[in-house]
Amino acid sequence: MGIGITHLGSGSRGNATLISSGGYSVLVDCGFSLRQTEKRLGIAGFDPQSIDSIVVTHHHKDHSGSALNASKKWSSTLHCNGGTASRMGLVEGEFTEFGSLERIQFSPDFSMLAIPVPHDDADNVALVASDGNGDLAAIVTDLGEAPDDLVKHLSRCNHISIEANYDHGRLMSGPYPDSLKRRISGRGGHLSNSQAGEVLLRSMNKDLRSIVLCHLSESNNAPHLAESEVLLAIGDEFEGNIAISKQVGPEFSYWTGQEEPSKILAS
Numbered sequence: 650m651g652i653g654i655t656h657l658g659s660g661s662r663g664n665a666t667l668i669s670s671g672g673y674s675v676l677v678d679c680g681f682s683l684r685q686t687e688k689r690l691g692i693a694g695f696d697p698q699s700i701d702s703i704v705v706t707h708h709h710k711d712h713s714g715s716a717l718n719a720s721k722k723w724s725s726t727l728h729c730n731g732g733t734a735s736r737m738g739l740v741e742g743e744f745t746e747f748g749s750l751e752r753i754q755f756s757p758d759f760s761m762l763a764i765p766v767p768h769d770d771a772d773n774v775a776l777v778a779s780d781g782n783g784d785l786a787a788i789v790t791d792l793g794e795a796p797d798d799l800v801k802h803l804s805r806c807n808h809i810s811i812e813a814n815y816d817h818g819r820l821m822s823g824p825y826p827d828s829l830k831r832r833i834s835g836r837g838g839h840l841s842n843s844q845a846g847e848v849l850l851r852s853m854n855k856d857l858r859s860i861v862l863c864h865l866s867e868s869n870n871a872p873h874l875a876e877s878e879v880l881l882a883i884g885d886e887f888e889g890n891i892a893i894s895k896q897v898g899p900e901f902s903y904w905t906g907q908e909e910p911s912k913i914l915a916s
């Protein structure tokens with residue numbers, strides 16, 4: 650069956666990733682405006698009305714922005730944990746709650762496991778999608794460090810999308826105030842390029858065929874820095890494909906079991 654992964658765009662101005670399997674489509678995060686999200690789904694060749702579920706990882710606007718409106722307009726089920734629901738101001742009937750390390754079951758085969766990760770004042774989760782047939786794909790963003798629990802699950806994945814938020818040198822010499830620099834690089838902040846490389850090295854396995862680096866900071870990072878630092882960490886171990894999801898997308902789709910992504914051409 651396999652799992653399809655299409656980043657509609659990723660960064661501090663919005664995140665949304667389309668994950669599909671067996672004819673069931675899930676949007677992980679919905680952080681762009683509704684209009685932008687529908688436009689980007691269209692570019693990826695997707696009818697927004699065919700989105701069955703939306704999973705919100707945490708309440709920050711770049712992940713939750715238009716999730717409620719989208720779920721109402723498309724009649725799709727909105728999934729999030731209790732902490733995220735209360736921070737989003739959701740009321741009963743607007744969402745379906747999942748717990749820590751709980752499996753969100755979309756169809757008899759297709760599911761996602763929600764793994765808590767440390768991030769600011771948020772109940773954030775990383776998600777590992779399963780097609781029920783052995784294929785696993787992970788979406789991991791907005792975390793200051795990777796818990797062992799997460800690495801254990803990542804080390805069985807065929808595909809990993811993971812944030813490489815900042816280059817440590819650029820962050821420290823950049824324009825941000827010291828308090829913000831400390832917050833970003835702290836336990837509740839984001840993964841740096843070298844931390845992303847470290848997590849990937851710890852998660853390396855022979856079935857891992859594709860990696861997407863995402864949520865790159867536009868002020869404290871650059872695609873070539875993220876890619877070179879990650880390759881420095883995993884280059885000897887990894888023979889698959891690596892790509893970067895930028896703020897403006899979608900640019901490509903991966904399918905588990907297929908190494909090369911398919912390019913998406915904006916018309």
Ligand SMILES: [Zn+2]
Nearest residue numbers: 661709711791
């Ligand atoms: Zn974010």
Ligand SMILES: [Zn+2]
Nearest residue numbers: 707709768791
């Ligand atoms: Zn966040």
